[in-house]
Amino acid sequence: MTIKVERLLLNYKTLEEFKKFKEYGIQELSMLEDLQANIIENDSESPFYGIYFGGKLVARMSLYQVDKKFDKYFSPPQDYLELWKLEVLGAFQGNGFGKALVDYAKGKDLPIKTNKRIQSGDFWHKMGFESVTYDMERDLGENPLVWYPKGVKEQNNSEHA
């Protein structure tokens, strides 16, 4: 089976499909309001990537490239990807859809940071992600996990102090 990851276009159909995902929240509601108010154009690019199966969206994630000047995780400091809302619908888990999304993000050849949900178990470790050294001022209630491309290391406290 070939798995195709694609950038999701923002429209009412996509937003309706998002309702099937557990992590539906303020971000999706905000996109819906902006679409209704014509603040964003129909079919504009969203920060979401997804996988369709049988014509339905079965997996998704959100990606955002954070500017180097805000980088508190990587050494040397650099642009990195924040990844969130990675989710595969229950009935479609175990088919490699989650891995396909993460591989897609890795393909951009930037470090990646995500925030582990309690339920995600061993998944991120299998994907090559590691815990950072916890720093309360920076991390607060997060459980940050990062992926280092070649040549990238963890940032010292002093680099972002």
Add this chain to the structure above:
Amino acid sequence: MTIKVERLLLNYKTLEEFKKFKEYGIQELSMLEDLQANIIENDSESPFYGIYFGGKLVARMSLYQVDKKFDKYFSPPQDYLELWKLEVLGAFQGNGFGKALVDYAKGKDLPIKTNKRIQSGDFWHKMGFESVTYDMERDLGENPLVWYPKGVKEQNNSEHA
């Protein structure tokens, strides 16, 4: 019933009790390692507050005062409290322990920001917290909820741009 909220001291007993909470994560592991390595002193103050019932810790939250210069939520910009890991153990829910913790935080008379978990339903609304206007660069995968003391308003995009 009088409910007493107290600052939790960092020691092996507290860290053992933390294991009963679902949101046990990298923060707790880091405190345990620091205690074992004598980097933090036994019985030092933790960022956690909790409620004991029958000698056992049954509810907790973490609080951290964020400096004004990092404030992206409130107008005028000011020191505020980040609140996370608010949790009441299952068997003890419905007794006002969660509300007692939130009231304790409100008593510090600073604005409060938290990040809503999907499962927390109507609780935060009942506590007087409101959603912010979603801003992807700031909020990423968060669902921020805030509490405004008198005279404090939501910050405009332009104030933290």
